[in-house]
Amino acid sequence: MGKKGVLLVNLGTPDSPEVKDVRKYLDQFLMDERVIDISTLSRTLLVKGIIVPFRSPKTAKLYKEIWDENGSPLLYYSKIQAALVQEQLGSAYHVELAMRYQSPSIEAALERMKAGLVESIQVIPLFPQYASASTGSVIQKVMEIVGKWQTIPPVSFVNSFHDNEMMISTFADNAKKYQPETYDQILFSFHGLPERQLKKCDHSGQHCLKSADCCATLTDVNKFCYSAQCHDTARLIAAELNIPATQYSVCFQSRLGKEPWVQPYTSDTLKELAAKGKKRLLVFCPAFVADCLETLYEVTVEYGEEFKKLGGEEVQLVSSLNDHPQWIAALVKMVKEHHSN
Template sequence: MGKGVLLVNLGSPDSTDPKDVKTYLDEFLMDPRVIDVPYWARTLLVRGIILNTRPKKSAEAYQKIWWEEGSPLIVLSERLRDKVQEKSTLPIGLAMRYGSMSIKKGLQELVAKGVDDVLLVPLYPQFAMATTETILVLAEELQTKYFPGLKLSSLPPFYNNPDYINVLAQSIKEQLDTIDYEQLLFSYHGVPERHIKKSDVTKSHCKIDGSCCKTPSPAHQYCYRHQCFETTRLVAEKLQLKEGTYFTSFQSRLGFDPWLKPYTDRTIERMGKQGIQKMAIVTPAFVSDCLETLEEIAMEGEEIFHEVGGKDFTTIPCLNDREDWASLLSNWIENWVAHKDPLVVEA
């Protein structure tokens, strides 16, 4: 049985042309695990309102961060794939949940190389309906329809894996060692609060009341909020950060429903108004820099901070194609090949 690996990230428009951005946003926002309302309501919201106003604005945002080689997210994911491939004897593929680099194409390319046993690697440390779950559900649908002989397994969320925490903490430390800062903000991508409750396997634990994420429960296996706060806690512990010098917040909300709080933009504003002059910000829900980190945080976030009197604003890069990150992924792949728990920590 030939084994192979498919790394899967979010995706990107093919270009910064508003038409390409509109096509991408349509696929993304029409995903029922992204906007989880009835189809008619989602169609009215997305195709009746959002796609008539947002593509031009989003295209302008992409233009600010687009590289000569293309979308930063795609380029960085390709660099990571190449580094993992150098360390592995297995075929390593790359796909995106949305856009032209589809999961179907990624699976087809692996099958063409003789692969019939695939490890899916969603490039998201924390589990969420709109990230990991939508990748796994689509992959299963594609397997049933187009690849019935293909065996699929997946890398679990790795938000609390000690080796991952070591790599993440080291990447943060390298930046913090070069600057003077007063506050470190851990900014995670936001999701609607209802997503947290929908993912609660106990149907009763997640109350988003400040205590449920700290109280042990089977719900934590699929609780994005808990997993974000736990990532922050473990990194802070690893770096021996002092209480009160770091905070967790959530960015990129959409619409009027309640999303996870506190909001990143308001937290940045609050810190600046409180007299914080020097802050650093890291985005551990992303492993690759993208629109949400390069434009929303590094540009818009810095602008907010300066407008309220802040001085130094440092954006810490994602893991991207760091050598230690690529090595860690290859180690997890080797564990899978050896029929071990991929995330096992060797003594």
């Protein structure tokens, strides 16, 4: 019997923090039709004519702030995750790591699996909550590539794992060293999405953004909604730590452009909490399984400085899953359970 293939896919990172590499990364990322879901002409004019030329130098400076002797933190931890999963799964499995954008590429990873004569391919997009712009993009890319092969092996996908018990427990474990009960408020800050993308995922057309609390509870109608899955992840982590609903807030960061994105925005939440006299905040970023620009810089530095200007004292980031043994065990269990179904 051939080996079982496992493809772990994260979002991606520039090859270096230099402007040329950041420009290349942003161009590939933002030209994805699922990331900026407008007409090809409009997307091309917006990305290549405005966003990439102006954002690349600024973003490169930010990447230089988090780049260390190991390079990109996202790539560093992703490589460790893949290596540890391979080690624990053993020789019956062929594990590959890929990035949706830049290196290592999905194409190269799949070709190595093909050359290794795997009998099946299981794809795990490393995004806990499903979104068309992340998980959906990975699935589409893999299908485009494998669909051109003459012999197509069984291919399966993990759609989301927002409520994975071991993942929830790992985030909670990472927070315990900070003594969450000593903070004025707990924030669950997720990556943002345009509201139009949430609406597109509502196949009923009758639920999304029709009420202020449409994402508060998972139902058959919104079970694939990114925002609803985010709220559910936050609820589960809070429950694991015995944090009452009044002591935590769900918010969304990394907004791009002026159109409405899923709310509340993290910046607005910081203003509201500061106005209420909150001084110390503990922040989770459960949309990410490895620390990256959005956690290490956007939360720790940008939001930290913003909150202090508003009168706050501390914004403490809870580390992402990174190489936590329980997170590796969660991935291994995910693979084995999926292959046994």
